[in-house]
Amino acid sequence: MADPEKPEPTRRDFLYVATGTTGAVGTACVAWPLVDQMNPSSGARADAVLEADISAVKPGQQQVLQWRGHPLIVRRRTPAEIAAARNVRLEDLIDKLARNANLPEDAPAIDANRAAIPEWLVVVGVCTHLGCTPAASTAEAPQGSYGGWLCRCHGSEFDTAGRVRTGPAAQNLFVPPYAFLSSTRIRVG
Amino acid sequence: MADGQPIYRPKHGLTRWLDSRLPLPRLVYDQFVVYPTPRNLNIWYTFGAMLAFFLAVQIVTGIVLAMHYVADGSLAFASVQNIVREVSYGWLIRSLHATGATMFFVAVYLHLFRGLYYGSYKAPREIVWILGVLIYLAMVATAFLGYVLPWGQMSYWAATVITSLFGSLPLVGDSLTQWLWGGYAVGSPTLTRFYALHTLMPFVICALVALHIWALHVVGNNNPAGIDVAGEQDTLPFHPYFTVKDAFFLSLFVIVYAALVFYAPDALVSPDNSSPANPLVTPAEIQPEWYFLPYYAMLRAIPFKLLGVAVLLGAFISPLFAPWLDSSKVRSCRYRPLMRWFFWGFVAACLTLGYIGSQPVAAVLHLGVASLPLVWVGRCATLYFFAYFWLVMPILGRIEVPDPTPETIAQPVLIKEGAA
Ligand code: HEM
Ligand code: FES
Numbered sequence: 001m002a003d004p005e006k007p008e009p010t011r012r013d014f015l016y017v018a019t020g021t022t023g024a025v026g027t028a029c030v031a032w033p034l035v036d037q038m039n040p041s042s043g044a045r046a047d048a049v050l051e052a053d054i055s056a057v058k059p060g061q062q063q064v065l066q067w068r069g070h071p072l073i074v075r076r077r078t079p080a081e082i083a084a085a086r087n088v089r090l091e092d093l094i095d096k097l098a099r100n101a102n103l104p105e106d107a108p109a110i111d112a113n114r115a116a117i118p119e120w121l122v123v124v125g126v127c128t129h130l131g132c133t134p135a136a137s138t139a140e141a142p143q144g145s146y147g148g149w150l151c152r153c154h155g156s157e158f159d160t161a162g163r164v165r166t167g168p169a170a171q172n173l174f175v176p177p178y179a180f181l182s183s184t185r186i187r188v189g
Numbered sequence: 190m191a192d193g194q195p196i197y198r199p200k201h202g203l204t205r206w207l208d209s210r211l212p213l214p215r216l217v218y219d220q221f222v223v224y225p226t227p228r229n230l231n232i233w234y235t236f237g238a239m240l241a242f243f244l245a246v247q248i249v250t251g252i253v254l255a256m257h258y259v260a261d262g263s264l265a266f267a268s269v270q271n272i273v274r275e276v277s278y279g280w281l282i283r284s285l286h287a288t289g290a291t292m293f294f295v296a297v298y299l300h301l302f303r304g305l306y307y308g309s310y311k312a313p314r315e316i317v318w319i320l321g322v323l324i325y326l327a328m329v330a331t332a333f334l335g336y337v338l339p340w341g342q343m344s345y346w347a348a349t350v351i352t353s354l355f356g357s358l359p360l361v362g363d364s365l366t367q368w369l370w371g372g373y374a375v376g377s378p379t380l381t382r383f384y385a386l387h388t389l390m391p392f393v394i395c396a397l398v399a400l401h402i403w404a405l406h407v408v409g410n411n412n413p414a415g416i417d418v419a420g421e422q423d424t425l426p427f428h429p430y431f432t433v434k435d436a437f438f439l440s441l442f443v444i445v446y447a448a449l450v451f452y453a454p455d456a457l458v459s460p461d462n463s464s465p466a467n468p469l470v471t472p473a474e475i476q477p478e479w480y481f482l483p484y485y486a487m488l489r490a491i492p493f494k495l496l497g498v499a500v501l502l503g504a505f506i507s508p509l510f511a512p513w514l515d516s517s518k519v520r521s522c523r524y525r526p527l528m529r530w531f532f533w534g535f536v537a538a539c540l541t542l543g544y545i546g547s548q549p550v551a552a553v554l555h556l557g558v559a560s561l562p563l564v565w566v567g568r569c570a571t572l573y574f575f576a577y578f579w580l581v582m583p584i585l586g587r588i589e590v591p592d593p594t595p596e597t598i599a600q601p602v603l604i605k606e607g608a609a
Binding site: 126168 | 346349350351352353354356367368369370371372373374375376378382468469470471473474475488489491492493494495497549550551
């Protein structure tokens with residue numbers, strides 16, 4: 001005989017648990033589509049490759065393209081800018097990782113890991129703080145004190161290799177996956 | 190119901206019929222006609238009614254705007270221009286809605302500071318207070334979502350910066366922001382979903398307001414003296430005494446509203462929002478609407494991303510704990526000689542943060558010979574903001590000697606009347 005304190009489960013108990021479980025599983029199954037519909041659609045995921053001609057960019061200038069809805073900065077660096085970027089010691093950087101999609105994740109943020117061809121720096125123009133587009137510094141109109149970019153939203157500064165030098169941003173500007181198709185054509189994505 | 194409150198007795202056949210089926214008139218009678226209200230409520234107690242009024246204004250004007258607005262990245266900006274230039278009275282409706290949001294926030298801030306000053310957050314009104322803070326947070330969300338809809342430069346970059354806040358969360362940050370955006374950057378899918386939510390939120394607010402008033406009417410109003418109602422001599426029926434008082438001050442407030450709508454519809458709108466959204470160029474100075482400036486200043490005061498986000502979150506939720514942080518037995522600052530000063534310090538800190546938020550990041554304050562970077566002023570004000578809740582409230586109640594509180598609410602009122 002069963003313990004009188006714990007009566008045998010009845011048919012009603014069984015129906016109760018079975019219905020509850022079916023309901024819970026069903027709700028979870030319906031909830032996922034409701035959540036997942038917010039993710040980027042297949043159309044948005046498909047359009048991710050960009051090809052562009054960058055022959056018009058003069059040394060010391062940058063061109064802003066659009067890639068995945070974001071600004072993409074292609075900067076043709078002057079010898080002075082390259083030298084400035086190479087003279088920075090790794091210890092002085094806030095973010096010591098290259099953040100380069102073309103290299104292993106732990107590659108250090110030395111200039112050669114930021115720009116494979118020293119003259120051309122290709123970075124996503126999205127401040128790693130909260131997403132503004134940083135303003136480019138030029139010899140005539142300096143922005144910030146590191147010669148690269150200044151984000152006017154909350155004051156982050158980047159050097160001529162696009163590495164963050166003053167917060168609040170905590171990461172270097174991202175280098176997207178890209179390749180040079182010829183000396184003046186580039187493919188991003 | 191309090192003793193001695195008149196009982197609803199429907200006089201006509203129809204109202205009797207209704208009363209035994211859906212006693213809505215009885216509810217209105219009990220809660221808004223004979224509802225016993227402390228007789229000493231002052232002007233600061235009229236902002237609740239104003240808030241209800243502005244919620245209604247936002248819903249009515251919002252639905253009219255929704256009839257003409259198109260929530261698509263390529264059409265939204267033009268559709269708002271169409272509302273303002275072509276739709277009959279569209280300029281008026283749009284201005285009423287945009288300025289209405291401003292007046293709504295003026296009212297909610299005064300209402301909140303009122304609650305802090307008179308200790309309305311303390312027992313037994315904890316739930317009233319918490320629901321109030323939740324309403325405020327829902328308003329913040331609604332106004333942010335609405336500000337994105339005209340799809341100007343400020344709309345776009347406000348959306349980018351605010352959604353990127355979620356990107357600072359460890360591990361889930363990136364997928365969470367892409368989920369919010371529906372893409373790899375703020376774009377048309379983001380706009381469309383923000384529109385859907387902007388339309389939904391006001392009705393969520395309506396539900397919260399109903400709970401807020403319900404909870405309030407269970408325990409009764411606090412009052413400027415901060416003492417409990419002791420009996421009938423302390424209260425007056427809500428109608429006509431407080432309906433008239435609310436209506437009078439509402440009419441003054443609406444005059445200010447009308448002045449802004451007709452004479453300065455763009456006074457508080459950034460000129461940058463007159464250019465269509467451009468994902469490739471951030472405007473030189475980005476800035477939220479005035480009612481978010483204090484938070485913006487806090488965000489900029491912190492040089493580390495994750496900490497900045499944590500501080501922002503803390504600023505939004507700290508008020509929720511006020512009922513349990515404040516250790517004083519006395520509610521009203523009228524009888525708290527020290528708290529009074531800390532309260533005004535808190536108001537000053539919020540205003541200072543608002544001012545700093547409106548200035549460029551690198552701005553410097555010149556005080557005669559010395560010069561002080563504003564970001565440091567912002568850091569001090571941010572510290573004070575938090576200290577008010579987490580240090581002043583718990584400690585002051587233990588060391589402060591409160592002034593004697595009156596015996597009853599009626600006493601000071603009657604003494605004043607006798608003297609006059
Ligand atoms: C809690 C109530 C509400 C608040 C605080 C609020 C706030 C705002 C704000 C700040 C804007 C931007 C105004 C501008 O810069 O022009 C806006 C725009 C808009 N809102 Fe609301 N709103 C509310 C309720 C509603 C409702 C109920 C609807 C529709 C059912 C609505 C529909 C719209 C539309 C279509 C726009 C875009 C048109 C425009 O920019 O003028 N709103 N709202
Ligand atoms: S977005 Fe660049 S500093 Fe905040």
